[in-house]
Amino acid sequence: MTDAGDDRIVVDRLTKSFPQEGRRGERLDVLAGVSFSVRAGEFVTVIGPSGSGKSTVFNMLAGLESPDSGSIRFHGPGTGAHCAYMPQKDLLFPWRSVLDNTVLGLRVQGVPKAEARRRARELFPAFGLAGFEDARPEQLSGGMRQRAAMLRTVVQEREPLLLDEPFGALDSLTRTEMQSWLQDVWQRYRWTVLMITHDIREAVYLSDRVVVLSARPATVRHELRVDLPRPRDLSLITTPEFVALEEQLLEILHEESRRALAQQHPAAPRR
Template sequence: MKVDVSGLTKSFADRLVLDGISLEVSDGEFVAVIGPSGCGKSTLFNLIAGLDTPSSGSIRVGGDDPTTSSHCAYMPQKDLLFPWRTVLDNTTLGLEVQGMSKRQARERARTLFDTFGLAGFETARPSELSGGMRQRAAMLRTVVQDREVLLLDEPFGALDALTRTEMQSWLQSVWQQYRSMVLMITHDIREAVYLADRVVVLTARPARVRREFVVDLPRPRDLSALTSPEFVAIEHELIELLHEEMQQVTPSDPSAPDRGPAKRGRGPVA
């Protein structure tokens, strides 16, 4: 399984959003995508997921056109849990949309509740869950579809710092267990370095690949990795690159973000 993006461009009306992006991701890799806010990261994921078509260039997921295949499972920024459905029935939604019976879907999803830290909450409503548990449910809904590629768009962006730290460690352990290919958008540089095998840096809009970094740190990674010279060196260089890209966003540009290019702080959440 491989994701192969070649010379990808995407325009909306007369606005060029993606400008010749080329990228390869191999089976079992964890790749983080970072770049200035509004540069087109979510647009890129929509194209890889087959939710939209490129203006030019090509995308192949497992050799197939993503608009006519089903290799990807996409987790958007918000958990999008339906308040009227139980947690179990929220996690089965993707399977039901694919045509699986509710009974079969529930049986498959139940097997993952312990792994995802949700055992005992099958009949609860989303309003009864903490933010971290809601994200676990959304991730379970994504993973249970058994797709080869997981697309995660800022999965922990709305969480508080402590919960986010816990969720990062949990995601690392789940990924190591299942070894799906993961592409993750994040604005958090430290999160990207902590979790990923590679970090892809996009330029300001129109987005191009500015640079790729290989994160050659041993796994599993714990908090001690954050203070290693290798980690600090990669983090510093990424901060400098994004700072340079932010200078390309003019104040009159409607895509200009209202926050800095990356978050920094305590622990792996930065």
């Protein structure tokens, strides 16, 4: 894969296998040459069948795992450290105030407490959290907790942002509200974002491109460019253009899911 001039992430032919539990000497192939890139300011989403290795790729990007072969390259300012990583659960400490939760990443980096609090506090209005700086996490709604977790992530000023199912634990209405909020705040700051989701509609609504992984061992099965106008109103999801993109991804995922199921339960040989 050749690097484009404004690529922030280049994932190049990643392979990975893991030992199979209870099967000595056997390994499970998870990634079989995954390649894609993310450009500066782009919102890219990775989808794929369950078990296709999406989280494995994210763990490599975050520096938590190493590939067996292949490489990951970061380009541009602020990429000397690993990406800012937001997991699915908000992981807010219940005994800390919301403000003190949001500065944890900065404090770990060695930023003085007063400076860290100042930098985090400046973002509270944009994240819909103004007035809740001294509240405890239990006093927040699910959506507010996720916004606090994302504030904690972005205040570290590390790009790209890795969002691992950020709204997966929310109810349907709150999830829809958070999708609209994320689109608005992303357009304001133009972060470089790479997200995992199982929600096809969410992927189309938020993304510039959608990368579809195949069944395990995963390769990139398809890349879909979402050429829909921004900003995107929720009414867009009922338009023929949106529905056509959603159906295209759904068909590819169903095909890969059937292939994954066939690998797990091969047909018995005929007698």
